[in-house]
Amino acid sequence: MTETTVRVRFAPSPTGYVHVGNARTALFNWLFARYHGGAFVLRIEDTDVERSEAQYETSLIEDLRWFGLDWDEGSDKGGPFGPYRQSERKDIYAQYATELIQQRRAYYCFCSPEQLEAERQVALKAGRQPRYSGRCRALEPEESAARVKAGEPAAIRLKIPEGAFSWDDLVHGLTSFSGDVIGDPIIVRSDGNPAYNFAVVIDDHLMGITHVIRGDDHISNTPRQLAVYQALGWPAPAFAHLSTILGPDRTRLSKRHGATSLESFREMGVLPEALRNYLALLGWSPADGKTEILSDAGLIAQFSLDHITKSPAVFDQEKLNWLNRHYMKQATMARLAKLSVPFLARAGYIAEPVPNPTLAWLERVVDAVLKNLDTLSQLSEASRLIFEYEPCSPSHQAIMDHLLNDNGAREVLTAFIPQVSEPLTYEKFREIAKAMQKQTGRKGRELFHPIRVALTGAESGPELEKLIPIFEEGSKLSLPHHVKSCTERLREFRECAGIG
Ligand code: GLU
Numbered sequence: 001m002t003e004t005t006v007r008v009r010f011a012p013s014p015t016g017y018v019h020v021g022n023a024r025t026a027l028f029n030w031l032f033a034r035y036h037g038g039a040f041v042l043r044i045e046d047t048d049v050e051r052s053e054a055q056y057e058t059s060l061i062e063d064l065r066w067f068g069l070d071w072d073e074g075s076d077k078g079g080p081f082g083p084y085r086q087s088e089r090k091d092i093y094a095q096y097a098t099e100l101i102q103q104r105r106a107y108y109c110f111c112s113p114e115q116l117e118a119e120r121q122v123a124l125k126a127g128r129q130p131r132y133s134g135r136c137r138a139l140e141p142e143e144s145a146a147r148v149k150a151g152e153p154a155a156i157r158l159k160i161p162e163g164a165f166s167w168d169d170l171v172h173g174l175t176s177f178s179g180d181v182i183g184d185p186i187i188v189r190s191d192g193n194p195a196y197n198f199a200v201v202i203d204d205h206l207m208g209i210t211h212v213i214r215g216d217d218h219i220s221n222t223p224r225q226l227a228v229y230q231a232l233g234w235p236a237p238a239f240a241h242l243s244t245i246l247g248p249d250r251t252r253l254s255k256r257h258g259a260t261s262l263e264s265f266r267e268m269g270v271l272p273e274a275l276r277n278y279l280a281l282l283g284w285s286p287a288d289g290k291t292e293i294l295s296d297a298g299l300i301a302q303f304s305l306d307h308i309t310k311s312p313a314v315f316d317q318e319k320l321n322w323l324n325r326h327y328m329k330q331a332t333m334a335r336l337a338k339l340s341v342p343f344l345a346r347a348g349y350i351a352e353p354v355p356n357p358t359l360a361w362l363e364r365v366v367d368a369v370l371k372n373l374d375t376l377s378q379l380s381e382a383s384r385l386i387f388e389y390e391p392c393s394p395s396h397q398a399i400m401d402h403l404l405n406d407n408g409a410r411e412v413l414t415a416f417i418p419q420v421s422e423p424l425t426y427e428k429f430r431e432i433a434k435a436m437q438k439q440t441g442r443k444g445r446e447l448f449h450p451i452r453v454a455l456t457g458a459e460s461g462p463e464l465e466k467l468i469p470i471f472e473e474g475s476k477l478s479l480p481h482h483v484k485s486c487t488e489r490l491r492e493f494r495e496c497a498g499i500g
Helices: 020-036 054-067 090-102 113-125 141-149 196-206 216-232 262-267 272-280 296-302 317-330 333-346 356-372 376-382 394-404 407-419 426-440 444-456 464-476 486-497
Strands: 007-010 039-042 106-109 155-158 164-169 173-178 186-188 211-215 238-242
Touching: 007 020, 007 211, 020 039, 020 054, 020 211, 020 238, 020 262, 020 272, 020 296, 054 262, 054 272, 090 106, 090 155, 090 186, 090 196, 090 216, 106 141, 155 216, 164 216, 164 238, 173 216, 186 196, 196 216, 211 216, 216 238, 262 272, 272 296, 272 317, 317 356, 333 356, 333 376, 356 376, 356 464, 394 407, 394 444, 394 486, 407 426, 407 444, 407 486, 426 444, 426 464, 444 464, 444 486, 464 486
Parallel strands: 007 039, 211 238
Antiparallel strands: 106 155, 155 186, 164 173
């Protein structure tokens, strides 16, 4: 027997930016499809005309691409089961709605919004869960058809049979809802737009979706969707509902907690592979339960719905930073230099477009500061001492006083500064330092710390071995923020310190 080909989908509504919860849903679907050698479909659920915007479709596609996912069929690339945008499938929904009316599995509902709201209030007051009373169910179909023909606005509701709707959820196990609590749901609104629970079933069926993997905020929609499958006589796919993602305070992760959209992680300078690895571990773990660093190939090879937890996952920015540091160390300097451009441009340090010699120099800059970074957004702060050197400014007063109160430091610098000439290489610097050691009898930190402060204006920072060539080469580039060479730095230093 051949196994049916796995087909899964990610079905975002283009109503805003892609939240990490949705990004994780997309990722799990993608991993599941790739593990099984199946198909991953991108369907755009834009039937909510008021909230959907074409611009969000474009940005969500860009964000998903940045995130590193690819799909086999979708609104942007077509495929054998298209169109993949719900707003282009209205005729299909209408055709099935008419079929259900004809079979008396659905009926027209003429209740006004005011009437429905009044019913809701009565139920709420009585402490009952509101649900549709079923008033229009009793209308004679011929009479209803005549009213619709005469132009009276009508929604279409599905008749929910008595009994329970159950499924064996691949994450939550056997899950059941009584038909009583559902009420007859609207499947087509009076404006002709299909309801989500109707469109989704028709699409999932016609697109051959075998597994619906989505957030557990949709759990209560599933019985309604099962009712639609039943009414249409279609087999239902398997369902897996993923747990909610919580913030550190254990409330649903939202903007209050900081970055939550794919775009905000990108802007923060998180690498997409770090985010993929991190989100894959948010509610899922590999069979050994402990490996944390997993490449795409590693994730795909091991991904299984069996190891998804039911309990909500707590978003941990520290762990994401840890993974990001790991992936930044793996990345090539050329890639990181390119990625650093917007951050440095925002700080006014460089201007776009960046010419090749500057890019090559940026590789050195990134390499020098990388080990202190969680994300690339910290790059401009970490590289400030390269771009900004103002020893005479009031902000440096404390550092300068501290340095110059130390007679040993004064001695080192008095001897060191006149020795430096342009261009300074690290080798030359070592030679001078060696001579200084002999002359002053100081070594190690006692020797190098004052030199570091004089050259960088800071008490700590990357190794001088990396900084010296950065200062020298940087000073030859034409950058909006001139990078001072070692001799320029020492000249300024001498001016305000009065030594050397
Ligand atoms: N359009 C729905 C959403 O964005 C997706 C629902 C589903 O996956 O069935 O939440």
